[in-house]
Amino acid sequence: MATSSSGSSGAEQRRLHDADHAAAGWRRWGPYLSERQWGTVREDYSKDQDAWHFLSHDEARSRAYRWGEDGIAGFCDDEQSVCIALAMWNGHDPILKERYFGLTNSEGNRGEDVKEYWFYVDATPTHSYQKMVYKYPQREYPYNDLVATNRARGRDDFEYELLDTGIFAEDRYFDVVVEYAKAGPEEILARITVHNRGPEEASLRLLPTIWFRNTWSWGTPGPRPSLRAAGRSVIEAEHERIGTRWFSVHGDHQPIFTENESNGTYRKDAFHRYVVDGDKDAVNPAGTGTKAAFDIDLRVPAGGAETVLLRFADSPAGPIGEEVFAQRIAEADEFYAACFAPALGDAERQVSRQAVAGMLWSKQYFGYDVERWLTEHGRDPLQARDLRNGDWFHMICHDVISMPDKWEYPWFAAWDLAFHTIALSLVDLGFAKQQLELLLSRRYLHPSGQIPAYEWNFSDVNPPVHAWATHLVYQLDKARNGAGDHDWLEAMFHQLSRNFSWWVNRKDADGNNIFQGGFLGLDNIGVFDRSAPLPTGGHLDQADGTAWMALYCQSMLTIALELSIEDPVYVEQAQAYFEHFAWIAVAVNHETGSATMWDDEDGFFYDLLRLPDGTSQRLRVRSLVGLLPLAAATVYDPALIDRHPQLMEGIQDFVKRHPSVSAVVSAGRQEGRQGKRLLALFEENKLRRILARLLDEEEFLSPYGIRSVSRFHAEHPFEFRVGDRTYSVDYEPAESHSGMFGGNSNWRGPIWMPANTLMIRALLNLYLGYGDDFTVECPTGSGVRMNLFEVAREISDRQTRIFLPRPDGGRPCYGGQEVFATEHWRDLILFNEYFHGDDGAGLGASHQTGWTGLVAVFANMFAGLAGTDLLDQGMPGMLHALPVIDTEERR
Known part of the structure; x- marks a missing residue:
């Protein structure tokens, strides 16, 4: 694995150093659980290749998955052998809430769309501290209303969202705040705080759940793992890979057990039947299984809160002290104070920290052995070209990967991932380098040299940005550590050369150095x-x-x-x-x-x-x-x-x-x-003509960045x-x-962060080439002249403005939703897939913190960089403008 000792002598940075150098497994456990495994290509065994309908949300609670697991606020090991997540019931829902709900591609009037509200508030790169907030309504969740209303709407209508149903009226909802803190690499504490935001006392059944990913049903060798009661408040877990672990809860709470199986006496959906249907025979009275939970019945007063403390560790149950949380929070504060530019304002700092937190929460274990998957479809892998991904039978995936969004895009996408690494480099260069390596490794890169695009069609073509990202991450590493990782760069270069040859040989139809490529990730442009x-x-x-x-x-x-x-x-x-x-x-x-x-x-x-x-x-x-x-x-x-x-x-x-x-x-x-x-x-004349359109507010320049199509x-x-x-x-x-x-x-027409990133990069390079004397009107026709550094900073400022609070407490990213300016919502930020071309409202996937997390780079880079610095130092000057944190080794 690629390593980097970037950082300070702070506690979190020391953990990163130990993780990079295999001194301690601080990255072994993390939030690697998906938020939607149903409806994915991996789980599709249909004859018509209709993944969305083969395994639906409604079936997910009762059918064991093949390749992965999902859950709410989940934590698991880096091979997803054992998973921990949260289930809950408000006393009214028809379904135990074990996973987020959303519409399939055919149900939404504009495609698939999650219909829940949760927010990633904080995280450290070793996952020594994690915090998120889920807003759970106290009334019956409107599943049928959301499906029926969206199905009835056309493409000219707005999407019908959960807030539109009135479910949050009178603040009748719970804020379920989930925090994880690692007392050590193998000792994980969880604190769940349930806030009742409503005007009356309300009940909540809380089920912190532990289970094993089902590998035994698919012929995987090895003994079957087991969970068993080891006291009223302790569950003992035994697994060949992770050994013996104990999952315990503070207080006196009875565990319940079932199997993570589709069929049998005790099935995957037993907790739903036990809690919602009142079927006491649904769970195993022997206190054993492969899925277990603590059944906790909370009565939360109006405006009050109740807290549940849990421990998962490789030693028998010990004290669950809240002082560990206080210590990890203080260390996270110290870490981010060093990572972000000192000149960064408080509002920009909050945006940057939540953007990075979203990226760290969005890591996911991705398991997919394509040859075995093809065989399980009853096909000869060497003759399955008509089946999805039939050309990729060499791929064997069992990795933690930075995902675009763990619900709407719970799979990697090649060009997304390259952009992710730029933002991740702010806090974890080692992981960023490993992610770039991954898609160029022999398990992923096609023998022809093609990089796999995304799960729905590995053979599709994403823009070739891996080389650009590789060099930028290398330069960041060099800027922070004083020397570049030559061996890593050399290994990447050779693999990139294979991919470059694929492009030259496959995507130049006439052999005239003009390229095609297909949709290139730009969907309907x-x-x-x-x-x-x-x-x-x-x-x-x-x-x-x-x-x-x-x-x-x-x-x-x-x-x-x-x-x-x-x-x-x-x-x-x-x-x-x-x-x-x-x-x-x-x-x-x-x-x-x-x-x-x-x-x-x-x-x-x-x-x-x-x-x-x-x-x-x-x-x-x-x-x-x-x-x-x-x-x-x-x-x-x-x-x-x-x-x-x-x-x-x-x-x-x-x-x-x-x-x-x-x-x-x-x-x-x-x-x-x-x-x-x-x-x-x-040349210069063409550049000026392009810039005149780029910076025209009636064409590409919006108040919030560069539009993808001219107005x-x-x-x-x-x-x-x-x-x-x-x-x-x-x-x-x-x-x-x-x-x-x-x-x-x-x-x-909307605004996309990766496109703006490339424009800002180009402007900075052009500024280095042309200097201060080259100026243009910005905006076009305004009479205000700027050099290209100032233009780049102007676009960056407009991008950051999407997330900054207005005087009324609202943020442009929330459009016209007034609730987001109120007390318990206004400090919670979503980083959407893209943004409205005129008003900056967030659109598309609601947790697309992958490339949208680049806002943290913009905010920090321009907080510490002046044009003269760039002219004097070149692009390394730009990288040095990002906080450079001395390491103990370097000193």
């Missing part, structure tokens, strides 16, 4: 479904696909230069990647009439539709697709280049021999302060006619009106 055959025939030359590859070349060139410090053999690799980039730049800018992506009339890049008859035309949609060529702007440290004169000679000779390269690369090459060299796909299309939709059908793209600032890719996300 285009006129057509870019993963499907085009209704016109032919193919798309994609401005974004080509820009991604240009950035890939630049990132690999940068890594090769870094590696050449210790091994000159990488100079030749650097030369090769420079030439790859040069040919892409020539192809993008080659002037052959309508065959170029650049539209000189509009001053913008567009996709090219290549038709079967050999003709082509631009698809004039002003979107992120045409902005992404900005992202392929990278500055190089002259010291790395100058140490290898033969590299400069080789580059100069190459450029001299190819006049087309000379014209384009010279135009896109800029020498900045202290000899810094900028490579880009465009221009609100009045001027783009339309394309094929036969008797018209395809169109307009500006949709909120949820999608298109069913393309299921319709549960929208790239036709």
Whole structure:
């Protein structure tokens, strides 16, 4: 595993150091339990590959899962052998609340959508302290109302949310606050505090539950694990992998037992039948099983609270002292005080800490042996190409992975994960590096060199951002520790080279250095479904696909230069990647009439539709697709280049021999302060024209960041006619009106953090290339001129503003929901998948803290960085602006 000793001499940082160097297993236990295992591809054994309906929410309480487990506020080991989570019942619900409820893809009027409210408030990277809040209504949960009302609504209607049902009226709900604190690597304490926010006393049945993931039913060798009563308030757990553990509760509470099985006398749903139906014979009177819980009946006074304390450890029941929680909270405060920029304001600090907490809570164990899964479908894995992921039978996954969202996206996505590592590097460089390694490892990377995209279709194509993320994480590590992890970077480079070759060989249809790639993670941004055959025939030359590859070349060139410090053999690799980039730049800018992506009339890049008859035309949609060529702007440290004169000679000779390269690369090459060299796909005139649109508030620049589609299309939709059908793209600032890719996300206008991250990165690099003298109007037409550093900071500030409280206590991310400005809601922040293009309201998945957690990077980076610092120090100056915490080793 990759390691990093970044940090201070504080207690949490020492735990991280021990975890990185295998001195203690501080990461062995964590919040690695999914919040939805039902409805996933792994659990789908249907003949029609309909995962959402094969195992539904309603069936989840009674059917044992195959590949993983789910629960509320869960904790488990890193292989999910044993799980701990919370179940509860308010006395009125028809279902014991053991997992969060949400709509399937077909039930929601805009796709799948969770219908609960919970918040990740705090967490440390070793999970020595974790805190979350779940808001549980005291009235009967409106399952049927949510399903029926959403089914009756169309795409032009708002989603019907839990708050809309009136279930929280008069504050008749519980705040269930769950905290974990580790007294040691193998001793975990839990504190559950139930607050009654309502006007009357209310009852709550609380069932802290422990169970084993069911492996025995699927032929896994080894003895069957067991749970048994070891006293009224103690449960003993025996498992081959984890040994003997004890789960105990403070006070006198009787444990109940059943089996984590679909069938048999004592089944998985026994606690539901025991509590809700009153069936006392549903649980095992012998006090044994593979699933157990303490049955705790709480009476909580109006405005009051009750607390339950639990312990899970490798030693028999001991005292459960609350002083451990106080100590871990103080250590978490110390840790984040050191991690965040000293100049960061209190509101920004709160946002940053909750963003990081959400990311740390969103780790999940991901188990999936694809060959075995195919075999269990009754298929020969070598001849199952028609079955989902049939080409990926080599994949064997049994890892803790940073997930986009543990309910709506309880599986990894390749480009999401790369962005996650940037934010995770703020607090846990070792884990960030390990995550980047994972998808390039032999268990994941396809023999062809393709990175698996996401569970629903590993063969789909996500943007190739792994190389960019790898170099940035390496630089962060180097900035914090004074030296880079050369061995890690070298190993990553070789695997990335395999993936780069896959792109060159598979996604350049004409062999002309213009790339396709498919939907590239942008779902419905285009006129057509870019993963499907085009209704016109032919193919798309994609401005974004080509820009991604240009950035890939630049990132690999940068890594090769870094590696050449210790091994000159990488100079030749650097030369090769420079030439790859040069040919892409020539192809993008080659002037052959309508065959170029650049539209000189509009001053913008567009996709090219290549038709079967050999003709082509631009698809004039002003979107992120045409902005992404900005992202392929990278500055190089002259010291790395100058140490290898033969590299400069080789580059100069190459450029001299190819006049087309000379014209384009010279135009896109800029020498900045202290000899810094900028490579880009465009020259100054094109840059100014693109920036004029990017910074126009009637086009891309919103009060809260950069929109994914220009607001221009609100009045001027783009339309394309094929036969008797018209395809169109307009500006949709909120949820999608298109069913393309299921319709549960929208790239036709909202604000997305990863896109803004790339724009900010590009602007900082361009600033290094052009310096203070290059200014533009920001916003366009305002008369206010800024250099590109100031523009980058302006966009960052607008992004951060999404989450900051207004004078009325509300936050833009909560839209018009007034309850979020009230006392018990206003300090709880959700980090949504994307945000309304005009008012900043949170949309999509409600806990998409993966790439939205990047707001913590923005807030901290610009709190400690000035433009002159960047000019003097280059991009390492940007990284040094992030808090650099001296380690004991370094001192």
